[in-house]
Amino acid sequence: MRLCGSAALLVTAALFAGAIVARSPWAAAADAPVRAAPVENAARIALGRRLFYDADLSIDGSMACATCHEQAHGFADGNSTHAGVTGEPGRRNVQTLANVARRKSLTWGDATIRSLEAQALVPIMGEHPVEMGMKGQEAELARRLGANACYGKLFRAAFPEAGGAIDMRTVTLALAAFQRTLISADAPADRFAKGEASAISLAARTGATLFRQNCASCHSGPDFTDDRFHCVAIEKSDGRDAGLGEISRRVDDNGKFRTPSLRNVAVSAPYFHDGASRTLEAAIRRHRGIALKGGQEARVIAYLHALTDETFLTDKRFAYPDEACEAS
């Protein structure tokens, strides 16, 4: 048992906060580019979208990527954690996929996973815990998808250089292509940053200032994450999840988790790596070193609500595809 982090970290955080205080979180949000997939990858994107919603990517056909990454929740989830196909409880809260093309690191506690193609293998084939349960089932996956005429056409269109091969490589390439199109840039806070003065409330504007002063040392940049791993929870670690230390095997990394993006955070409760914080209030209060007085917390939360991008949450290009095949 140890208290997550150290006083030294707080000193570092305080100094770091001083360095960023002059930068508005919304100023960055407006203009930062998200790497979009090239136009010539349209077939690959269409294939990836169909695969994203296809439960044949799980051993018993009951779980798709979209089972946990729901558009209405900003491609996160409404549960603390999500059990896998075997009923084994999930370990960590589902993170948003909004602007995931921009992430320099992926997953809550593994700094070595830096591509969406590699990340996709964690839920599909991982065993700690079992999520979709497809380890060792690559041939079965190819059999299932190959039996679908639409997939045959889509794989040929998406991967002509590979002769339309259906395998884990092409599946993860297509999934990644679709995920790179999940761009959220039309939240009220984005519109405010572009000069639409009435886009967010006065309370949210005040909250943005408080956010900048109290939160933006880690929740920085256009997606409100530094993509780094920190130890911020105030409670003692119970040893069940060492976070980054589980992979790095460094004691100093125990209890560190990746800073989550806050885009669409108001629709993706609960919070933290374990999903144990059910509300934004609880999540804020679980951070070390943050003490908001009086109505400050409510103003920060008003700002966090201004990060909800309804255009993104309802964009039909990201939704469960129609039955009609995209390829002829």
Added chain:
Amino acid sequence: MTMLLISLALAVASAEAPATQAACPATSVALTAELASWSTPKPLVAAKSADATSDAALTLGQAADLALSPTPDMRYAIRPSRPGGSVSHGGMAQFIVAKAGIYRVAIDSAAWLDVIADAKSLESVSHGDGPDCSGIRKMVDFKLAPGRYLLQIAGNGAPKVRVLVTSVPAA
């Protein structure tokens, strides 16, 4: 810095600690009256299409073990939001509500379920997990008027699912 550490000390006292999951007892857990039949289900073969549900009638308050069909054989009344893969299973059954109120659909899997009336999926009023260690994976509540309803289950990982449709006592 000193202020930060004081804040830390104060905040620790009000931290929301992660929940711990207790192990389940060897014997079945006691359930509330409306869920009591969960442990004594009756077998029932679910329909493959909406026009064949007359032989797949659920009794309110009585759990049933529904035998499902492979998803490729299903002709759903409406397109499920999560249809499941080609190796999954689905089925349909009907039930009749005589008195307006809140009705709960409990199942032992994470399958997608729709309650359908007039060819439309009804919005649920709440949802959640079943009681700890009960075997109920999820419960979805609907506000229903008297009438005939179709329960559509899609994307089930196994060829059988336990289901219970029951009225929810007023709070």
